[in-house]
Amino acid sequence: MLDTLRRVPTPEGFELTLRLAGPVARALAYAVDLVIRAAVLLALSISLPELVGGGAGLLLIAYFLLEWFYPVAFEVWWGGATPGKRAFGLAVLGDNGAPVTFGASVTRNLLRAVDFLPMLYAFGLVSMLVARDFKRLGDLAAGTIVVYRDRPGVRAAIPAAPPLAPAVSLNLEERRAILDFAERHATLSEERADEVASHATPLLRRGAPPARTLLSIANHQRGGRPI
Amino acid sequence: MRIEQLSLALRARNAWEAFDLGIALARQTGLPLFAGFALPYVAFAVLVNLALWGQPTLAAIAVWWFKPVFDRIALHVLAQAVFGTVPNVRATLRGLRAVPRSGLFAALTLERFDFARSFHLPVAQLEGQTGRAGRARRRLLDRRTRSHAVWLTVVVIHFVYVLILGFDGLLRLLAPEGVQFGFDLADLFGGQDAGDNGLLAQYLFSAALLAAECILEPLYVAAGFTLYLSRRTSLEGWDLEIAFRRLAARHGAGGAATLALLLALCTGLAVPDAAQAANAPEVAQASAAPGASADKAAIEQILKSPDFREYEEITSWKRKGQPPEDKPDLPRPNADFDFLAKLARVLAELMRILAWVAAIFIAGWLVYQISQRLGWFRGVFKGERAWRPEVMFGMDLRPESLPADIAAAARERLRASDLRGALSLLYRGALAGLVHERNLALRAGDTEGDCVRRVGATAPAAMATYFARLVEAWALLAYARRSPEPALVERLVGEWEQHFGGRTDAAKAAP
Amino acid sequence: MNQAQFEARHAAEWRDFESWLDAPGARKEAAAGVNPRHWPHRYRAVAHHLALAHDRAYGPELVDRLQSLALRGHQALYGSRGNAMAAVIEFIGSGFPALVRRESTLILTAIALLFVPLLGLIAILLRWPDFVHYLASPEQLLQYEAMYAPANRALGPQHKAESQLAMFGYYIWNNVRIDFQCFAGGLLFGVGAIFFMIYNGLMIGAVAGHLTQLGYISTFWGFVAGHSSWELLGAAISGAAGLKIGWALIAPGPHTRMASLKIASRTAVRLLYGAAGMTTCAAFIEAFWSSLRNLPVELKVTVGIVFWALFLAYFLFAGRDRDAASHAD
Known part of the structure; x- marks a missing residue:
């Protein structure tokens, strides 16, 4: 790479x-x-x-x-x-x-x-x-x-959603990706956000829109506190 | 675009970092990129200058105007390079016809003065979006990014002039005293007044400009391209997509791929790139053992680093000219002129070989003469006397640095209960004795173990055993900080004379 | 231990460390002075916590915070203060003369290449003055004659700072050019270095011999005496650096030519540092001392000779004790 x-x-x-x-x-x-x-x-x-x-x-x-x-x-x-x-x-x-x-x-x-x-x-x-x-x-x-120079990382706000525990255990990289996704959700178009999220298959549930699911997981990661 | 196959690391970058990535990419792509751009561009410049003979400035402007045509070759190579497949120079030049031409007319007219040219190039060339659609697309990409792309153009223009003036300065630096090299800017803008001198200066200047552009234009295109990729990464969340693909692969999503497909269909989402979804099973399959393949990739990566590279120079003779596999492609020369052409070719080849032989002979003779004359240079280079080191393990091994009677001196230190000093002296004395009396071949990089092995191979058995014991005691003391029994040291001192005693007489006699 | 417990247990420590990091420089040092080991300990603890958090897959926010603390701690604690110019002083005081002694063969070769043509030509021109026309055009000679004509003395002293500074710039450029030629010529298997050294020796010798033979002794020799040692030795040493590189290409030994070039350039670059320093000093002396015209020529020549003697002593003796020390057990 x-x-x-x-x-x-x-x-x-x-x-x-x-x-x-x-x-x-x-x-x-x-x-x-x-x-x-x-x-x-x-x-x-x-x-x-x-x-x-x-x-x-x-x-x-x-x-x-x-x-x-x-x-x-x-x-x-x-x-x-x-x-x-x-x-x-x-x-x-x-x-x-x-x-x-x-x-x-x-x-x-x-x-x-x-x-x-x-x-x-x-x-x-x-x-x-x-x-x-x-x-x-x-x-x-x-x-x-x-x-x-690295700027001291202050994480941006994420859209609120009902917290949801992930279906599988996630490692650091994956948890970071989900938080990143939530932070950048607003900059992606709705279709693209769902398309990106649809690749995280082990976390998704049948019938639920993928982007919302990931946002819920992100909210769960932040301790259920919507910021 | 299949982003999972990109050989660039995708992450959120600022625009300046994107440019740096472009430079790294151009550097990695190397010759196919630079030669692929430079060969056609220089050929074109030569033709234009011949057509407009005597008007170098006009010719330079014309060449500059058509530069976007050649940018496309550079981008064509780079677009393959980001997927890890770099065509070689020959393939690049043969594949010129395959370079997309969409939007070329606009690029040479309306958009010639677009200050974000290299950033916009991929929209027309790789996405094929021109006209109104292209404009809309560019507007979207431009948001918060255009100013950086413009700065890139401005900076690269300045770099071009830095290289031109640097080239001029280099000529002046290398000119012997009293010889005027380089082009005078006064000559350059003096126009007709300057006469022949001015014309020469103008040609020199356009040659320097051409050379500078051949170096910088591919970098400019590459930097614009990586800015484009970086913009799309943040716009479309490519890095997130790859992270999620990896997540799915790690958790071995067996039926998950189908789930994704189902989801995409059920929810009726617009999936612009249907190929991606269709690819999903492949991806899941390919990364069935993600750990192993990642490890393998990491190992390969490390082995590629310069530390692990081994160089070997092998010289052999090889006939130059067309490689055999290209023979069938050659058009058969006309039978009537076959004989003449063959003769000319043989003669030319003969002359060439003769010239080479003569050049090599002369060079060889010169080197021989020089090395003969400067024979006293030999001592300067360390490698040649490495077999009789003066210093091992940071210890001075020259006989004159040691006391005349080593055993006595060691005994004295022992009495002062300086175990370390006594052992060090014995060890040094033993090494010095082995190197200077017994001509033991040691190298500066040898370890203690190497020394013991070499001694074992050449010295009498008793001496080798003694030396091994000595080294063991010393190594324990020096590296493990474990003091040996004083009795052991005393025994070692006592036996010293027996094995290395001859050395003391020699040292006494030597100075 | 889960993440919340972990955070609760160490939060105070982290805040403490963070406030130390946030403190401005002086107060940071003062706080460090109380117990110099305290902050490094804290820093290592944070690094340890970071590793734990990584390993136990705690939340990215905690990991990022610890990472940032560890990075800032690294920046704060590893910034070395003091012993600032030690390396430079060491180089001037002993490293450079020791290097010159180690490469004495090359240096002497370079000196011979520069000085044999130079002195030889002076001797030739004193015996056969017309020989100069083989080497320089009449215009060039006139130019040099005008520069050093004794009548110039009447033009008055030219030691205004501005003009001297301009001349300083010019001399720097000129000296750098000569050094660069001698060094870069080494890349052509040393041939370029040899050519430029002999060439510059000839040119300088031609001018010196011609002007001496004309009797412009006080102006010319008075002018060049002061900086001659700095400039000529500097050129010879950069030429030696060029020869080093050229020799590495001719006789790479067990290495590839590229690797041999890399190894030789390490030494060559150190030689160049020294040469560059000497050259800069030469330009400085040339602009600000040599150009003074109302000093007696005897003084200027004496100063020049003293410089030569000092250089001889410097290259022969400076840093000898260090040499010996590095060889001792």
Whole structure:
């Protein structure tokens, strides 16, 4: 099964499932950061001469810091994401799924200079298209990955129906599928919902509409409390 | 569409993830996709440029305009690839006629500037919905998704320019000092003023554009296609359907399949894809032993990972040219020119072989010369001296790192009740003695057990037994942290001279 | 135990852990300071509960909650702080010179490929000045002569930050280009690396020899002395990295060419890191020190010689004790 996940086993016996981020989202995140940096620099170039006078040198320093330490600072102290990455739900992590370390962040950002070669991040783009886990050269050297951040899962409301115990015992995956079905019921057309539900044959009863039956089971799973 | 046969993992994805899946899909499909797109597209570009000789910009625009035609080839390959059957390049090119053409006219006129082109392509090509129906269908799919598809187009256009400028930059990077490579943008837009130089720059530019598109266009089509699949997954609950099918299979729904059929009929529901329902018994049968088949799939998956792959390079000669099974397809050449054609072919073949032989000979001679000259390079590479390791199990085995009289030194440590130090010294001394005096062939990756086995094979029996006891005591101490009886260690120290005593004299003499 | 009992028994623990996770960074550290083992224990307990919940097929909502707690705990506890630049400092302090010593054969070869043509050409041009016309066009020569003509001194010092920064950018590009050529040429079985090293040696030698023979000593040698060691050694080391890769392709040993390339590139990349650092420093010195025109040439040449001596000492001795330590039992 083709997918874009990276699974990392932890010493504590559970598995991290990381959703790797590829070039399209990352390029857009970079563009957002570029705009932010340019805006900051523009604001400084207007305000600095007023405030301290003769700001050319200071401006150069500001540019230098923005270019090299803007990403590092955000990646290390703001949950692994620059504002641009945050806007697209991205975060930088170490290969083992742990938060990116300072050294790794510095490495991957200094090596942006190599990714930039020969022009406009062409090496970085090709590397992302070719390398495992969509890594650019800096990621390869620093041992980092860029992933989609998981949002803390708040389950949506499900349509109310009289609770019904399932006819067979269900494993975790199956129970999850039934809850998903109930949550997404509203986005499916009525015919399609019944058609999808009709595949769960062991749970259905003769004569009862399949989608309603599954909704009842979902309500039972939620402890009979319609939310 | 038989979604249960998709080789993509279906799950709820956001649009960006869908694009990433598209890139992964294109990468997995590989050559058939990229060559299947590039060969016809480049051929077409060459023809157009020949027809419009001297007007490279116009030609480039014309080629670009007809790009949607070639997108269809890419999607045709991808649509097979998602079901796990990737045709090879030859089959792809032979099957060009089979590529659906529905809605092609609209794609080249009204919809040429559709900014969600690759996302909409499957509607026309795979669903065959064009005209009004197609528009309605697209409107449905567009909801909450179109903006992402548009962003994809915008980003890919930028990627094209990144690759073009990167190509130019690469030329400049590789140009020796004082040589002007690459195309100047000033030349490019200088038009007629730039003269010949400008024309050359324009041709260079369109070549770079073509190359960049050959890389990115298949990815663009693939990303649009996976966005389309992902949209339909959430719209029609494909992932749920597959989960429920699995549920039914796990609980071995014997009569359940018929029940589904009955239900579908009884409740009088519209089942758009009747084949699905008819398929149900097959599905139930195929997954009669779901556990076993899933395990098997998992095993195959793991064995496919790079860790389990074994590479072996086998070189052999093979005559190039048409493979025998294609012979019957060849049209018989005209009998009159048979002789000439045959002669030309033989001559050409001969020249080719001669050229190869010459090239190989020259290359071989060069390599020979270089390796002769740089003979002193040999020591640099670790592998060649692995048989006499300096370090085993993290221990230094060079004779000069050991004390001159090992037994005495060990006895001293023993007296200081440093059992570990004494054993370690004996073990190191024994290994060093075996490696340097008896020329025992060890490898850097050998385990203790390997060492014992090798010693047993070459050394006198008494020495081998002694060594085995020593290793056992050491392994227990080092790995299991079980201190041996001091008496045992004392015995080992006492017997040391008897087996490895010769070594001390040699060490004294050596430095 | 059914799900409700399980939840009831551990709910307090989970809430406790969750509130710690929700705490902002500083307070989290403070809370961890009380008993540093407390939170890791809690985290492991949650991971254990997650495994139990999975195994007993408790409801997906409970499993998801525990999963999210475990993930966040992993993020919070595995984020390593401190010893930030240790690896970088280790590399500069001992790793890089040790690597250079280990690959000394390659490095010396690369240095010979670069410096023999360079110095040889200087010698030739001092003896036969006209030889330069085989190597460079009159326009190029005029350009270089204009750059380093002693009369330039009258143009006044050019150490405004802006122009220096622009020159810094230009020098970086130029140095990166030379390093890249020397390295990437290695992929052509080393032939490209050899070509570019000899070629650059010849070009630099031609300019140096020509200008020396014209007597532009104070301007030219005063200019290049400071950064010469950084730039030329950097180019030689990236060339050595290219040779390493080329050799891996010529003589892959028991590996396939691809595997051999992968193995060699690990070392080559480390060499390149060092070379890149040196090259960047070279551009910096070139832009901000070498371009100062009102310093006595003796000072500048002395500084240049000191740099060379320092590099010699660095590559010969830095990190020796580490070498010895790593060999000890």
